[in-house]
Amino acid sequence: MVGLDLTPAHVRLETHLTARNKAAASSSLAAGTVILVAPALSTALVQAAKGLRCDNCHRLASDVVQLRKCTGCASYWYCGRQCQSVQWKAHHRRICKHIPRFVASREYQILSSQDQVDAVLLSHLLAQAYPSSQYTLTGAEDDLLGVFKDLIKGPLTHAPALPMCLDTDPQLATVARDLYSRFGNNNFVIHSHFNSYAHGIFPLASRLFNHSCAPNAATKYVITPFEPVRMEVVALRDIAEGEEVTIPYLDPALPVEIRRQALQLNYGFSCSCLSCCATQHISAVPPPRRGSTELDDLEGRLRRYALGDAERVAELREVSSLLQKMPVELAPVLHESYLPALSEAFSRTSHEGPHKEALSTGLTLLALYALVYPVNYPQIGMHALELSKTAWNAVVTHSETSNALENDAKSYLVIAAHVLSIYGEEGDEGGPLAEISLLREMLGSS
Numbered sequence: 237m238v239g240l241d242l243t244p245a246h247v248r249l250e251t252h253l254t255a256r257n258k259a260a261a262s263s264s265l266a267a268g269t270v271i272l273v274a275p276a277l278s279t280a281l282v283q284a285a286k287g288l289r290c291d292n293c294h295r296l297a298s299d300v301v302q303l304r305k306c307t308g309c310a311s312y313w314y315c316g317r318q319c320q321s322v323q324w325k326a327h328h329r330r331i332c333k334h335i336p337r338f339v340a341s342r343e344y345q346i347l348s349s350q351d352q353v354d355a356v357l358l359s360h361l362l363a364q365a366y367p368s369s370q371y372t373l374t375g376a377e378d379d380l381l382g383v384f385k386d387l388i389k390g391p392l393t394h395a396p397a398l399p400m401c402l403d404t405d406p407q408l409a410t411v412a413r414d415l416y417s418r419f420g421n422n423n424f425v426i427h428s429h430f431n432s433y434a435h436g437i438f439p440l441a442s443r444l445f446n447h448s449c450a451p452n453a454a455t456k457y458v459i460t461p462f463e464p465v466r467m468e469v470v471a472l473r474d475i476a477e478g479e480e481v482t483i484p485y486l487d488p489a490l491p492v493e494i495r496r497q498a499l500q501l502n503y504g505f506s507c508s509c510l511s512c513c514a515t516q517h518i519s520a521v522p523p524p525r526r527g528s529t530e531l532d533d534l535e536g537r538l539r540r541y542a543l544g545d546a547e548r549v550a551e552l553r554e555v556s557s558l559l560q561k562m563p564v565e566l567a568p569v570l571h572e573s574y575l576p577a578l579s580e581a582f583s584r585t586s587h588e589g590p591h592k593e594a595l596s597t598g599l600t601l602l603a604l605y606a607l608v609y610p611v612n613y614p615q616i617g618m619h620a621l622e623l624s625k626t627a628w629n630a631v632v633t634h635s636e637t638s639n640a641l642e643n644d645a646k647s648y649l650v651i652a653a654h655v656l657s658i659y660g661e662e663g664d665e666g667g668p669l670a671e672i673s674l675l676r677e678m679l680g681s682s
């Protein structure tokens with residue numbers, strides 16, 4: 237099988253009933269284990285990141301990292317000669333003289349912003365894969381490009397071909413169409429601290445990991461100066477030997493019907509994970525009006541159910557069992573309107589106050605996250621960190637000291653530290669783990 241010798245030690249490929257293959261854990265894996273380390277085969281920055289990040293290693297420009305523009309095209313920026321030279325050899329020498337005209341062309345301009353990034357990514361991949369103008373593969377089918385060519389094609393094979401930033405060549409269109417047919421259901425959106433900034437091709441990760449809305453692993457991206465960005469797949473909880481390792485292809489907090497449609501449309505399968513099975517028969521009626529006593533009552537029940545009766549949240553429980561046993565009267569919290577409204581109410585009040593309202597809304601949101609996200613999912617940690625900061629802000633803006641608020645800040649910080657240290661360092665320097673250390677110092681907690 238193509239690329240099998242590239243399979244990492246932590247997993248083995250096994251047959252899957254409908255998805256061709258699955259990655260099964262080859263031994264028991266503890267939460268936090270890095271299951272796969274995969275350098276990008278190719279990447280392309282989104283427009284908003286151009287000129288702010290090195291096009292090769294993705295470092296952010298700063299006082300110490302100065303980016304220099306490619307003098308040939310004035311469209312690519314590098315943090316140093318090393319990155320410029322690596323990218324020149326990889327693909328830039330083939331596209332440098334075409335790129336300005338390409339991005340100004342009508343065929344590029346009419347694409348959606350996502351397709352524009354993919355058009356550049358496809359050009360990078362083609363230039364890299366076929367360094368001369370010979371558009372037939374020359375051996376080396378067991379390398380990452382070989383793995384990419386062996387990936388399952390997406391269901392949208394009738395989609396129009398993307399324009400490319402390369403010499404037009406009769407053979408190229410066929411090759412490009414073939415490679416592009418694997419983009420939609422295999423490529424990744426690269427993010428730093430959960431802000432997306434690029435699209436990338438990581439063939440091994442695509443070949444290995446199937447989707448689950450209650451995944452036991454998640455992807456993150458590590459930026460190292462002068463090196464291609466690398467993806468790491470991290471175990472979110474302990475995984476037993478033989479258990480399938482899965483990642484989320486979309487946000488598990490999306491309502492089940494929206495997930496179902498997106499997975500069918502973009503990937504061509506229907507998901508039968510624990511989360512989908514547990515929620516598919518729940519008819520999520522709209523929740524009561526914000527501010528009504530009915531909503532207060534519902535939210536109180538949600539908090540007690542998902543977080544327990546304890547005043548402080550000690551430990552969050554497993555998503556699938558929570559959803560499976562969820563009392564039917566909580567169904568409105570799964571309605572598509574509920575999470576966005578709650579999240580908006582929390583962000584507004586956590587910035588503008590009143591803090592008491594922000595903390596109450598934020599606790600309800602934490603309960604909802606515990607229900608819809610798998611255990612140790614990074615978004616739970618990010619939200620716990622926001623809650624801790626909100627509680628700390630309330631302490632410093634209150635004239636009298638408040639032990640209860642300070643304790644809240646500390647207990648939310650414990651959750652944030654626990655969850656985010658499993659996910660580990662990622663993205664740009666600083667970020668949530670650095671914020672946690674700072675907040676710990678301010679709170680005087682260990």
Ligand SMILES: C[S@@+](CC[C@H](N)C(=O)[O-])C[C@H]1O[C@@H](n2cnc3c(N)ncnc32)[C@H](O)[C@@H]1O
Pocket residue numbers: 252254255256257258387388389390421422441442443444445446447448503504505506507508
């Ligand atoms: C990125 S690939 C995953 C690797 C793939 N199983 C293989 O053997 O190459 C994505 C494709 O795998 C299949 N797939 C992924 N997750 C699935 C799931 N939960 N149920 C059924 N098929 C799935 C779909 O065909 C999807 O388009």
